[in-house]
Amino acid sequence: MNGGPVSREPARIGPILFSSTEDDMTTALDLRLVPAAAAAWAVSLLGLRAGWTASAWCGVVALAVGALALLRKRRTRAVRGVLVVCGVTAAMAAVVTVRVRHVAEHPVRSAAEQGLPALLRVEIDDDPTPLRSPGYGERPAGSDRVSVLVGLRQVEITDRTGRTTDLGGQGERVLLLAPSDWGGLLPGQEATARGELAPATRGDLVVAVLRVRGPPNEVTAAPWWQTSAGALREGLRNASRTLDPEPAGLVPALVVGDTTALPERVVGEFRAAGLTHLLAVSGANLAIVCGAVLLVCRLLRLGPRTCGVLAGLAVTGFVVLARPEPSVLRAAVMAGVALLALAVGRPRSALPALAGSVLVLLLVDTGLAAAPGFALSVLATAALVVIAPWWADALSRRGVPSGFAEALAVPAAAHLVTAPLVVALSGKVSLVAVVANLLAAPAVPPVTILGVLAAVVAPAHLAAAEVLLSVAGPPATWLVQVGRWAAAVPGAEFAWPSGVFGGLALAVVALAVLVALRFPRARVLLAVVLVGVVLAVVPTSVLRPGWPVSGWVVVACDVGQGDAVVVATAEPGRAVVVDTGPEPGAVDGCLRRLGVRRIPLVVLSHLHADHVGGLSSVLDGREVGAVALGPLHHPEWAAREVRQTAARAQVPLVGLGMGDHLEWPGLRLEVLGPRDAPVGPPPNADAGTPVNDASLVLRATTPAGRVLLTGDVELAGQSALLTAGTDLTAEVLKVPHHGSRSTLPAFLAAVRPHVALISVGAGNRYGHPSRLVVDALTDAGARVLRTDHDGDIAVLSAEQGTATARRGDPRAPPR
Incomplete structure (x- = not known):
């Protein structure tokens, strides 16, 4: 939901936009891969939610439609497009069907439904995440329980009669709910876990949940790159302590998604202000780092292939450092496509790169189709590619300075497109998110770049890293204050129905507003309706007459x-x-x-x-x-x-x-x-x-x-x-x-x-x-x-x- 300002230069990398000039608008709206990516996403989500039979039937229907298209004598552009969509849909349906059926019929899932005890040999797939214990509202920092996503290597299950069965393991995903002793493990390490199995409810190809008893046993060493990344993250945390507590917790969260030292007050204020996306590593972080590398390459007058290689190394290093979150993976694949095009001298538009990244990622990890973070990231980037340049040009033509127009269009477009999904998840609509993101945008790049440099420098020279972060301190403090001011605005957010219905309802409202803005008379009517809503809502929802009551x-x-x-x-x-x-x-x-x-x-x-x-x-x-x-x-x-x-x-x-x-x-x-x-x-x-x-x-x-x-x-x-x-x-x-x-x-x-x-x-x-x-x-x-x-x-x-x-x-x- 955040991004850099729109540039007038033609070649951009990652989620940063392409040119917004009239000549480049056609390139920016190259839609050839979009229907195929949307179809692949839809069939993946259907298979995860409705089961493998639903995705299998989708594949059959896609093949039938494709066969009918092949019978046509004239291969027009529309027919070729249908063939591509049907082919991608059938291929993805086959992949999803096989994976979902494998999980549904896995013997570990049957054991989980019975709550049987098990001994698992697992490989850590992601950083352990502190839990919120049901009923007691556990804190993100210092929790006594963590959740850990792991891949199975070996499974021993004990049935009700006491007989033990060895089921092997092929990397199937299991979610561990474990004591805090598991919190220090790194991705790539292997360990043995003992506990009771329980059914999985996530709908993202997780076979089962294991409620772990005791610490990890027989722990192996982490791969060298994960150990190095862990040392860099720890160095960033240590160097950040030179700042005041709130900026010190925000810098690691903004740079590498490490929220362990972030005060809960800041988390709550960022949530109300619509700035929560800053606390999780997104494609914008990667774009900032990649853009900085390309800027240095340009200053050194390096050739396009050298620029592409160096930027690719920066992308790879940042993904390892920040961990492969859905939005980072999406941005990394998209940046890889664009960098490859740059290296061979054929720059592509951002929208096909985004669609291609969706296809690749869903093929590699189908479970991403149900990940809210992945959906938010893709939608926000699509808004920056399609809507923001159009809005920026429209504002510029009406006399708004180009820099301000671009800075306003980016957060507004991202917020508009992602709002229905945010509402579906939270049941809240933020009224201050656009302004808060506009105020926060200038501070994000310096904090990100200086934070990455500090993370790299800290293991070798902590004092130098502290100097870098002392420079990042003022913009980090500014971000904290923006969140605080925005959250304190009366009526900063209001309730809206959550779930699919609420999200669709808000999407319809947003679409109607966009259509209305194209017609002068409708704009006047919209302004009158908006004033009426404000007059009706503010006195009851914001001003709250009579509160607090006297006495x-x-x-x-x-x-x-x-x-x-x-x-x-x-x-x-x-x-x-x-x-x-x-x-x-x-x-x-x-x-x-x-x-x-x-x-x-x-x-x-x-x-x-x-x-x-x-x-x-x-x-x-x-x-x-x-x-x-x-x-x-x-x-x-x-x-x-x-x-x-x-x-x-x-x-x-x-x-x-x-x-x-x-x-x-x-x-x-x-x-x-x-x-x-x-x-x-x-x-x-x-x-x-x-x-x-x-x-x-x-x-x-x-x-x-x-x-x-x-x-x-x-x-x-x-x-x-x-x-x-x-x-x-x-x-x-x-x-x-x-x-x-x-x-x-x-x-x-x-x-x-x-x-x-x-x-x-x-x-x-x-x-x-x-x-x-x-x-x-x-x-x-x-x-x-x-x-x-x-x-x-x-x-x-x-x-x-x-x-x-x-x-x-x-x-x-x-x-």
Whole structure:
């Protein structure tokens, strides 16, 4: 979704555009390979999603249509085109059918459906990726679990009778869900893994999933080129530490896709700003590197063949360094085609090179047909080749300076074409992405080039690499600020139906807008409609009249599947925050809307990441007194990250335990639990229940009455409070564990709330909240409010009873 500005020079490399002059527009729109590439992609995707019989029938139909075309006596251009498309479709259908059937009928898949234990000898295919543990919102950095895509070399399966069967292996793909011990392996290494098989659900030729027990065994050495690439990546990480934490994490992410040191706040802001593509290596990175090499070659007056060879070496080296991600592979193959043409003195247009790269990559790895990253990369490059030159010329003819016209056309075209797929995946439409990409574009090339140079230099001379990155520091900081400013814009993104229907609906709208722009009267009508939409949407979606409501005392923030509660003191702009949600953006937005600038205490009820993930954004830019933890500091990765986040913000950590009291004007906090403070890490501390039952349970005394804040305490923790005879009565209850079934009816009866707040994510996979819990609260006379339905929920100070207001429906009066 990003790319360099359109040039007026005829020969370009990789995803960079060809000339946009009138004479070259015909070359840029050479469509001869496009139908064949589209057909190959469609049959591949059909085979992956619908099975090998569907792709086989596609091949039969293609052969039949091709045979009918061969019977025609006149071989017109259209007939020849049909023959080419039918031939490519039939060939790809045969390849897809064989591969999908092989996976579908593989004996490992049958064993996975039975959940049998297995011992696998595997070869690592890709870098291990930190996992997000279901229910606990695991952090990308410091996770205790990783996923690893591997190729099978040997398989031993043990059936229910204890008999072991040796199935061999031919490189079939398996996904490992493994402990963090696997995180340091490099592609090309072999290892032995033991665990239980499970069915694969990815639809990309993965035979099965293995839930690994224990560290890798019998590990071989990595190939020298992967070891070298690993050393270069490590050198880049080390050299980046000379920068401030946020730019230091961004540089490796932008240059080689390494996000291990990237703060979650930056990730959330880039997502809202439409800049997420900068955090994954794309074809634009390769184009920048390749373009820099060609520029040096031109300055040295080298011949075209020498330029092609040197640029080809740069492409190969960068792919190894950045790892073969779908977009990098697509750009590398496309650049290879263009470089070959350059070397033999026959430059080609970019569109046939893109179509050819799609054909080659799908032939080599059919699973790419279902990869969102691959689709986004191809669509963005096609937009830069087809639409951006046209728009840039149109703007130039209307008096817009050519450089500005090209800089505006590139992100606008890429965003327009990729928006339907982004919406289908996320259900969000960004309104600031074009402007954010326009502002970010000038900073990307210097950071990329200096980062690559620093990665190459760092293993030999770390100080020299640090000097290079000190020069890259200001543009990297600019990128962070652009993401922050864009994400802070009210209404920066709005919801849209996700899935295939949502994507197709947005594509129809975008196409209608493009057609309308060609007709003057339609443009006027479109402008009137746009103004009407803005007038209708802004007051309700952006300005939110009446929010925050006057006299709010407690607000349950809508942070998705997680918890974040704000409890006001009597001083304006000052409040205590209990838990911070799963990611930075949501809780930061909630605090901004409430005008909270001073936080005497941030309480983390327990250390699952759906409660601590937004801590960095709460601490940033606000006056914070301390961060309070309960007695259990597990999982270890979360405790370590909380300590590091607090240390960076220079905020002290304090401990809370049962019986502690804290008081501020208008607010009093009592710590009621946990009753039985755990000693040391509980068994399987990362899995859920032991950590949940160690949640801090707080009772806040406010002008609106007593508020019971329960974290994720489950059955054992609730039972301990009841057995000890703890007074749990409260007018407002933050329902434990997102309203899950692990809530005792006796616990709810002891609280006797007038208002029950359930913090829960819309459409979550866990079935939260439980209908049994909601019905029990409703039957007892409580008013049940949910963040997934009501958005931010406020409890107000009222003379009679307990009043509430909902930001999700600003028309709803306080009740």
